[in-house]
Amino acid sequence: MAIKDTLQRLNFFAECRKYRIGPWSCPPFLFMMMGSVIIFAMLGTFVLAKRYIEEPEVVALFVIIITIILLVIDYAILSGVRQISEANILKSEFVNLVSHQLRAPLSSLRWSLSLLLKERIGKFEPKQIEFLQIIQDSSTRMIKLVNDLLDVSRIEAGALQVRKVPFSLTEISQKIINDLSGLARAYNIEVVFENQIEHPSVIGDPDRVAMVIQNLLDNAIKYTRSAGQVAIAINQDDSYLKWQIKDQGVGIPEAQQRYVFQKFFRSENIMRYQTVGSGLGLYLAKSIIEHLNGEIGFSSKESEGSTFWFTLPIKK
Template sequence: MKLKTKLFFSYFILILLSGIALFWLIVEIRQLTTSLRTHVSKDVRSIIEISQQLQILEDLNTAYILVFIPGKTIRQKSAKLETTLNTFDKNWLQLKKTMQANFSNGVLDRVLNRIYLFVYSWFDLLRPKENLYENEIHDLNERVDVVWGKINRDIRQSLRYLRQNRAADARYLRDVRVKSELQSLRQLLATLNHQLGKRGIVKLNEMARIARKTQFVIIGTAILMVLLSIIVALFVSWRLTRPIPALKDAVNKVAIQNFDIRIKQKSNDEIGELAEAFEQMSRRLKETEAYKSAMLSQFTHEMKSPLGSIKQATHLLENSLGGKINTEQSRFLAIIKGNNENLQKMITNILHSASYEGGRIKLYYKPMDIVLLIKQVLIYLSPMIQEKRIEVRMQFSAAKVQCEMDEDKMKEVVQNLISNAVKFSDAGTTIDISVKEKFPLVILEIKDQGIGIPLKELPYVFERMYRAANAKKISVKGTGLGLYIVSQIVRAHGGKIDLESVEGQGTRFRLTIPRSKRIAEEGGWLT
């Protein structure tokens, strides 16, 4: 999957999660407002309508009494009574509807309500509370129906008696039945009013409970959203950046010329493609490097004999074998000789480093005195030491430090380290050389007050052909092979090198080498 697609999906998931959370908050709040509107307004409206009914009942009573007072014709007197009866009837039907009605909300609210109940039925949180007053109100309704039926019937009967001039029967009906019926209807309506009020309070409490729950749900959803977003973000960044450390390791390996690269975790996006391309590139580099090494060793080999001839010829000329030479010519010969020596040294280094590659070093152990070896090297290097007026201080734990090593190779080691110390030091500074015996090991230290090595380059100076940036800057010649050769020889002897350096202050190399081959083998130092 492409990086772009992966990022798109992660953002999509985050947006989807936020969308769901937002939707749920809307459901909660809508639910709260609709139930408030539905329940509370239903009861308030019913209470108002009951007071109106009580008023109508009083009007009915007055109209009924007026029918019995002599005066106008019975038709005229009963008209008002009929209207009041009908009004009460109509209003009562309406009131019953109001009391029982489930307010019809909009389609959206109905859908949201369904979702709300479905979700909460899972949590068993919002079981509708049994409302104790519901049944009582229902009973009262039925009783009002019965009593109102009787009143309706008896008043109409009274009217019929009055039309038939049976005033005594009508009056009897009024006094014995209608009066008490009206009274009980009044009481029933008042009780209904009371119960509706109580039901309203229960519902308000219920609303308050839902409001509190909504508050928790909102806070909970917000916290959950933050946590989910963190988890998604962490997961996505982990997935995307997972192959990068492996890639970085690979780059570091190539930087120190190790071209054997296998990147295990390859993602299926552009980073994976990059890793694949990088592997291919390092394979090509390895081939090129092998070709380069082969070419170089062949070339240096070919250079050896002409350089030998130059050396010989110079020597002969110097000794006046080609005729007497003047001072000027002698100076030129010295230049030729010096440069020839440099070239030969460089070629020896190249050839040695090529032959040491992959740890293929054959050592010829023999007893030797390391103190003597150092002194010989110092004599050999004395021209460059004197040229820079460098003071060499020596500290040996004994006049002779006897050991068993490959003398020629150890000479190469000491020579490389001391010449480095001289090369990278300013004129007039000091070099400290010390040898200590710490049975069964020999410790050799070479410390200078030179330019030092930048901290971040320390791990690389033992690599083939590596030269630190500050060394390159000060136009000191070199191939960067010396320390590589040193490290290979020391390792072949079962020893190790510690390096301490502070840029601008100086460098200290510390070699710890087993005294003999037997010790190196017994100590398990030979790898």
């Protein structure tokens, strides 16, 4: 058993997968690399010292001093990396646990509110219905946040599951536009779906792609000024379909554009217009599209608007 445990610990890549990080951030792999550096440093110090110093005692002293310095540096680096890695695991496990515990009661709350709003239990005054609707909207946002956090945990654990089946990108886009038509009217935004021709089917996960489109359209509507326009287009590019959305919103400052697809990112100018949002939508969109062998990107100019796009492979 002891030999088996030792062999498992020598499997550096398995240890790295356990910590859910890359090799160059993984303590066991770094330990091996730093050990190699120390060995070569000892040999190099010995060769150089022997060439320029005749006394063997002084040579040995130089080698010992260099080795001790490197060992101290090695210990400090590895201790820090290990603490960060273990904290990352604890954070992911905590988020996963809390998200699972929250989802059930939130779903029950939304179901109960739905029954109340349909007045199957009794009649309500208009003001009471308004308050119930506010509670239902808040519970819907909370459920979405919980689902997003669960997806983030799956992505970090390398356990995000996606289907790869043929589906119509045009049909899904039209459905999402219809679903968010009420939001567009509330913000006084015109949503235009250009070139609505039937394109070839793409390969991907229709539910996940629908979530990506919903996030992108939701952002475009909320961050476009009143009476503005949001345009969606789908074009064929060789073996891929390119989906894009262009808004007339506040844009993203150039200095912050490199952070757009990071977790919890929200640009400073957007925070002035919208306080609601988790900053997870674009991070999830990028992860999903890349899992489906596609690409995602954007162009943006502050005060003029943004264009986001993604590609998916066409069914052969």
